Structures are given as C-alpha cells and as structure tokens.
Amino acid sequence: MTMLAPAQLIDGVVRTLLESVLPGVTTRFARGQLYAAVEVLRNLRDRVDPRAELLDAESSSAVAALERVAAALPADAAAKVRAALAGAPAGPPSERATAVRAALTSTLGLIDALPADAADRARAPILEHLAAQAFRDLAVLKPSLLTEISKG
Numbered sequence: 788m789t790m791l792a793p794a795q796l797i798d799g800v801v802r803t804l805l806e807s808v809l810p811g812v813t814t815r816f817a818r819g820q821l822y823a824a825v826e827v828l829r830n831l832r833d834r835v836d837p838r839a840e841l842l843d844a845e846s847s848s849a850v851a852a853l854e855r856v857a858a859a860l861p862a863d864a865a866a867k868v869r870a871a872l873a874g875a876p877a878g879p880p881s882e883r884a885t886a887v888r889a890a891l892t893s894t895l896g897l898i899d900a901l902p903a904d905a906a907d908r909a910r911a912p913i914l915e916h917l918a919a920q921a922f923r924d925l926a927v928l929k930p931s932l933l934t935e936i937s938k939g
Contacts, residue, residue: 793835801828819937830928841927842880845920849887850875852916856894859909864897891916 791799804825812818853872857865871890876882891913898909 794832797828797832797835801825804828834927838927839880841923842884844923846875846880846883846887848916848919848923849884849891852912853887853890853894855912856898856909859905859912860897860901864900867897868894 804821809818809821812821850872853868857868857872860868868890871893872887875886875890895910895913898906898913901909
C-alpha cells in the first residue's frame with residue numbers, strides 16, 4: 788500500500804467534498820459550512836506539508852540577508868553569524884529553513900547590542916527579508932470561497 792503525502796490526502800478530501808458531497812447538500816446554511824470547510828482545508832494544505840521550493844526560497848533569502856548583515860557587523864559578531872550559517876544543514880529543506888530562522892533570531896540579538904545607528908543599518912537586510920517572506924507566505928493562500936460561503 789502506497790502512503791499518500793498529507794497534501795494529496797487533503798486534495799482528495801476537497802475533491803470528494805466538492806464533487807460528491809456538495810451536490811447532495813440542499814440547505815444554504817449547510818452549503819456555506821461545506822464551503823468554509825473546503826476553504827480551511829485548501830489553506831491548510833501547504834502548511835501541513837510545506838513545499839520544498841518555498842522553504843528553499845525562504846532559506847536563500849534569509850542567507851543573503853544574513854550575509855549582508857555580517858558585512859555590517861563588527862568582526863566578532865560577524866564571525867558568529869557566519870558560524871551559524873555554516874552550521875545550517877544543506878538539507879532537507881525544512882531542517883535548513885529551521886536552522887536559518889534560528890540564525891536570524893540569534894543575529895537580531897547581536898544587532899540589539901549595537902549602537903542605534905549601526906543597529907539600524909545591520910537590521911535593514913533582515914527587515915527586507917522578512918517583508919519578502921511575508922509576501923511568499925501570503926502567496927500560498929488559496930483564493931477565498933467567502934462569496935460561496937455567504938451564499939450558502
């Protein structure tokens with residue numbers, strides 16, 4: 788028996804709900820509830836089983852930001868950032884992303900010890916990465932079924 792990935796299981800449940808269950812649901816309220824369940828499942832799909840390409844994009848962006856930060860830090864702090872990056876595994880993507888996130892967090896602690904003007908310059912690449920990451924995170928959200936939910 789072949790094990791399906793969580794994303795495949797969720798896709799199958801969504802397909803069954805829309806193709807087999809929905810035609811038999813007759814009340815507006817129940818149809819709205821079914822569409823709400825489908826929306827939750829679709830948005831949960833990529834969070835349950837994160838796609839490798841999304842994690843790779845996050846890691847690459849964070850590494851580039853941390854390299855820029857290291858260039859703006861005093862030598863001892865820069866060495867700590869570079870050591871954290873060197874310690875991040877090459878894969879699997881989820882483990883690399885976790886290690887790079889930890890490096891971001893520890894780097895923010897190093898930045899907090901700097902004078903305000905130096906801290907602002909060093910923090911800027913991380914803020915740019917986080918802004919880009921917010922857009923990457925939003926990009927995986929599926930189109931809303933709120934119209935169908937409200938109609939029932």
